[in-house]
Amino acid sequence: MIGGLFLNSKSRTQYSAYNTSIALFSRAAAILMGYVVRVVFTHVLSENYVGINGLFTDILNVLSLSEMGIETAISFALYKPIADGNTEAQKSIMHLYQWFYRFVALFVAAAGICVIPFMDILIKNKPDIPHLTYIYILYLFNTVLSYLFVYKRTLLDAHQLMYIGTLSKTVSWVLQDIVQIAVLLLTKNFILYLYIYILTTLFSNIYISKKAERIFPFLRDKNIAPVEKQERKHILKNIRAMMMHKIGDVIVNNTDNLLISSFVGIASVGCYSNYYLLIGSVQQVLNETFQGITASVGNLGATASKERVQTIFSSVFLLNHWMFSFAAICLFELLNPFIVLSFGEKYLFTTDIVWILCINFYIRGLTRSCLIFRNSLGLFWYDRYKSIAEALINLIVSIILAQRFGTFGVFMGTFISTVTTTLWIEPFVLYKYHFQTPVFPYYRRLLLYCIECGAVWLTAHFLCEKCTAAFHITGIIPDMTLRLVCCTLVVNFVFIILYKNNDAMQLLLHKWRGLRK
Secondary structure, three states: OHHHHHOOOHHHHHHHHHHHHHHHHHHHHHHHHHHHHHHHHHHHOOHHHHHHHHHHHHHHHHHHHHOOOHHHHHHHHHHHHHHHOOHHHHHHHHHHHHHHHHHHHHHHHHHHHHHHHHHHHHOOOOOOOOOHHHHHHHHHHHHHHOOOOHHHHHHHHHOOOHHHHHHHHHHHHHHHHHHHHHHHHHHOOHHHHHHHHHHHHHHHHHHHHHHHHHHOHHHHOOOOOOOOHHHHHHHHHHHHHHHHHHHHHHHHHHOHHHHHHHHOOHHHHHHHHHHHHHHHHHHHHHHHHHHOOHHHHHHHHHHOOHHHHHHHHHHHHHHHHHHHHHHHHHHHHHHHHHHHHHOOHHHOOOHHHHHHHHHHHHHHHHOHHHHHHHHHOOOOOOOHHHHHHHHHHHHHHHHHHHHHHOHHHHHHHHHHHHHHOHHHHHHHHHHHHHHOOOOHHHHHHHHHHHHHHHHHHHHHHHHHHHHHHHOOOOOHHHHHHHHHHHHHHHHHHHHHHHHOOOHHHHHHHHHHHHHHO
8 A cells, every 4th residue: 555655635645545555466466377377388388489479579569669658648638637527628638549549559550560571580590480470460469459448447547546447457367367377288279378368458458448438428428529729739749758758668678588589599588588577577566556656646746836746756766765675686686596496497597697687677666756756747748858868878789788798788788778868867857847956966865775775785695695505505495585584684674774764754654654544
């Protein structure tokens, strides 16, 4: 129930608590089932199938750039009509949104088909997998299908009812995973496995669409006025800005598999897919924790003073640092033993690669609070070119380093692009255009947080190694248990000592006590 800690009004607090609590529960269930599916997938099918799964997913994420930005811009456009109770404006915006998504579905379908002739370039040492093109088309069809009907979920989210869509997705994911596990064990048929994926996407989208219509009957109305010209121009401006942001995000986060496949080989993509399953799962849990407050921050920005919003932001930033530090340190200590236990030693990365993966996880996570406040407050336009610069730096540096350092070089390129752009530009925009106060205190706090994380990380790792040797731990599960206990005690003890009297921490504790009552 962490998301509800930061908000002043009782209504915002309750909605954020619902959204975050259910998101955490749902994500935990999805992670557990997803992990079981991946273990079965890895042991039933070859590592080439694991690599193809990761590669095709990333290709389609890149093609989905046409959509990314629309949902965030539309959500921001809905906040004021919702606060004003203006149903007609909500109808008009949602109708415009529907047409946007229809265009996106057509674009992704056409662009996805155009990729087929270049498969030999994208896949180094092309594996001997039958019906490879047909498998790609199934992935493409599922992606196109995901844009149909589901746009109505955005209205639920903007009304701070995100937990409804989250529950729907979780139930569908769990049922999908159970059926897919049965299919893999009984038939070992990868194509049938993908059919289940497609059917789940279709029925899940139809359900959430009907649910939104029951809660908001005006979605069925046919008499819809067009969005006013000035408002439409404003929405389109925000969409252009958000698309530029998402270009950077997708290239930084979703081209790693493409580069590894091209420069190293599809087997390494399979290894990374397993690591990303675990790192991405933890990242999704933490992102959901903060995502639950997004609509409430938008409401807060429309009703509260800049000083109040900045105070709330400081508390969110502290919690952001604490949670991602703890998670990054635990991941570094536990990833390789967990990979050996789950998938086998042939899927292991060396320690330096695991280290840079965890560093990237922490650095990207540290920017989460700025990202949520920037999006919720509608500050998309001011740093739109940052994403283009980040994407170019990432691609150029990753390609150069990949030729010399292989997989490690790809991830090092991601680190360099994030540090040289996102890490300092996003807070600059937030402070200049909304808080309207100097940003340098934030930069000092950011540097302090990074130093703290590094010092605690080294301490926890040293203690893990000493305890493992002292207690003569040999088994994987006892070793993982000991490392988890050491990390938990060290990280949280140090942060409690450091921040027990901090103003941001006192605000968090105050909100927590109020929420419990």
